[in-house]
Amino acid sequence: MRRPYPITAFSLTCGLGETTARCFAELEAGRRGLREVPFEVPFSTVTGTVPVPLPALDASLRHMSSRTARLAAFGFQEFAPAITDAIERYGADRIxxxxxxxxxxxxxxxSAYAQWRKEDRFSDDYAYATQHPFHGFTDLLAALSGVTGPRWVVSTACSSSAKVFASARRLLDLGLCDAVWVGGVDALCNTTVRGFHSLGVMASEPCRPFGKDRPGMNVGEAAAYVLLEREARSEPKAWLLGVGETGDAYHMSSPDPEGRGAIAAMKRALADGGVTPGDVDYVNAHGTGTQYNDASESAAVLGLLGGEVPVVSTKGYTGHTLGACGGVEAVLAVHALQNGFIPGSPWSAPLDVDVHVPAAAQRTPVRHVLSNSFAFGGNNCSVLFGRSDAR
Amino acid sequence: MTNENTGANASAMPRLAIAGRGYWAPQVPNFEAYFAGTRHEEAVKPNCSIVASRMRRATSTLTRMSIDAATEAAKSADLALDQFACVFGSAHGEIQIAVDQMEMMHEGEGQISPARFKNSVHNTAGGLFSIAAKNRGFSTAIAAGPDTFAACLLESALLIGTGEETHVLCVIGDEALPAPIDRFGSHTSQVVALILASAREDQPGFTLRTGATALPEILHTAEPALRLVRALDEGAEATLPIGRGLSATISPAS
Structure with missing residues (x-):
């Protein structure tokens, strides 16, 4: 077993809503956050687009601006009090x-490239070094919050913001931090929307994870934040109990059909938490809605956990938020734990899989949630969360 | 309120050694050549021979040279390719493929190549290496700008310090920026791969410490890794800045 860590704060901005409360309300109402793509693409699809315009950054921070940065800053507005409080208690360099x-x-x-192609010049306000890089938005978050501790970005495609929970646990385990702000931010862009279309896995309509004749996936965008601390001052929102990180060593863009890497990741997460397969009350599936992912993942879940446990892909609500999906689904897992709420998946019927994908939402006690994130390169991460009374 | 971070619980950080090393640059295709200061007259391409040719197609120089350096590091540590965790780091990532895809968006119907897209993710090198090596263990891909090596080294040390892993491959580097964005940076293609493990008492080692540190300008993502290798080869007591808020205390063999 590994030491559990308390989750003391969270926030979510995604296609479901611009605030956490709105995201939860839409989820509970069974409404999807899938709508028009916010830019022109040469095919039909829908995306999990944040439903409000993303404000511009302050003039002093424009040299860091991108849609991802603006989304990160927008999501931070709601999360800021938790970070301010953590800085007060621990100091900025301990986070x-x-x-x-x-x-x-x-x-x-x-957009800068498009302008260069048209006018043979880059605009004066394009700053490659601070706007383009993966880590740019974490520099922005540090500037906005005042946090000065270690910071980096994990970018393993769709498992990125699940793996950050393991990185944070290591920083806490060895005493290098007293709190770690984790999560994921990915904004819609042409590269990913056109890229997944090029692979032939993009649905032109809203996705139907695990459904028969499912049409594929929808891309989404999100900023999801979670605060992990070494000790909770009061009852935590939930617990991080376990993380399993494995590789398929099978194919760059297709999962191992037998799901061996996925099973190994889930087993490790359960072992970390000292939890048996029978203790899992809900699986927040990776569930992209593509033929290969859903078949492989359902085989893995069925093999390890059986066919009784509810398995839901919340990507039916948010779209696939790629590098942010682990963070998004961590927040939705905490919501399930706090409220005893498992979302429905009515669009998935009739099913193509043997796992239990409930069509209707359920109100039922939820003590443990296993959240899966699987990525290009066969990079798997499974995270186990526990209810506040699970430790 | 801010605390002076002196690396609380720093004793828990492991003392590490470099058990294997690899290097690749277009005219310097291994670590031996790097240290000997010998350069090929003409640039050669990374052959990336451990990856099947059908999977090698549509991969970038970054991915190929990262895999070659990783393979060299494993060989020099006398480890099979599936016997360690993998931490790949790059500040700019698959920038050549990213720019190629942007050009494709403006050609014909604006579709991008599926072969290029699946190799465009930041963990392409790690993914392809794991497939070629049949390595089903831990693999990550990190970015932190000029501090990318610091973040990779810290994650590697944490993996060993928590007892999750005994050996970690840490691959760090970048390829040169492609036109037209090469006007924004002039770094060359270069990758360093290190196999890290707990140091024995009879070998030089280093311990990472967090906290304020004076930093020289980092001109290439791989540069601090080369400085660390040199310092360990010298084996004298020293404190080496690695990145923002991270330094390595070098200690000689006892």
Whole structure:
């Protein structure tokens, strides 16, 4: 077993809503956050687009601006009090920032490149060194918050912001930080929307994870933040109990059909938490809605956990937020634990899999949630969260 | 309120040694050549021979040279390719493929190549290496700008310090920026790969410490890794800045 760490704060901005409360309200109402793509693409699809315009950064921070940076800053508005409080208690240099992303500020370079192609020059306000890089938005978050501890970005595609929980746990285990601000930020951009379309896995309609004849995935965007601390001052929101990180060593963009790497990741997360397969009350599946992912993941879940445990892909609500999905689904897992709420997946019927994908939302006690994130390169991460009374 | 961070619980940080090393640059395709100061007259391409040719297609110089350096490091540590955790770091990532894709968006119907897209992620080198090496263990890909090596080294040390891993491959580097964005940076293609493990008492080692540190300008992502190797080879007591807020205390063999 590994030492559990308390989750003391969280926030979410995604296609479901611009605030955490709105995201939860939409989820509980069974409404999806899938809508029009916020830029022109040469095919039809829908995306999990944040439903409000993202404000510009303050003039002093424009040299760091990208859609990802603006999304990161927008999401931070709600999370800021938790960080201010943590700085008060621990000091700015005792707080780490470890974030997941798959795109960084690439959307800014896309627009700068388009201008260069048209006018043979880059605009004066394009700053590659601070707008483009993966880690740019973490520098922005540090500037906005005053946090000065270790910070980096994990970018293992769609498992990025699940793996940050393991990085944070290590920083806490060895006493290098007293709190670690984790999560993920990825904004919609041409590279990912056109890229997944090029692979033939993009749905032109809202996705139907685990459904028969499912049409594929929808890309989404999000800023999801979670604060982990060494000790909680009061009852935590939930516990980080376990993380399993493995590789398929199978294929760059397709999962091992037998799900061996996924099973190994889930087993490690459960072993960390001292939890048996029968103790898992809900699986927040990776569930991209593609043929290969859903078949492989359901085989892995069925093999390890059986066919009774509810398995839901919240990507049916948010779209696939890529490097942010582990963070998004961590927040949704905490919501399930705090409120005894498992979302429904009515669009998935009829099912194509043997795991239990409930069509209707359920109100039921939820003590342990296993949240899966699987990525290009066969990079797997499974995270186990426990209810506040689970430790 | 801020605390003076002196690296609380620093005793828990492991004393590490470099058990294997690899290097690749277009005219300097291994660590032996790097230290000997010998350069090929003409640039050579990384052959990336451990990866099947069908998977090597549409990969970048960054991915190929990272895999070659990783393979050299494992060989020099006398480790099979599936016997260690993998930490890959790059500040700019798959920038050549990213720019290629941006050009494709403006050609024909604006579709991008699926072969390029699947190799465009930051963990492409780590993913392809794991497939070629049949390594089903831990693998991550990190970015932190000029502090990318510091972050990779810290994550590697944490993996060993928590007892999760005994050996960690840490690969750090970047490829040169492609046109037209090469006007924003002039670094060359270069990668360093290190196999890290707990240091024995009879070998030089280093311990990472967090806290304020004076930093020289980092001109290449791989540069602090080369400085660390040199300092360990010299084996004298020293404190070496690695990145923002991270230094390595070098200690000689006892």
């Amino acid at each position: 780490g920032i470890v974030m997941g992303t798959s795109t960084g500020g690439i959307d800014r370079t896309e």
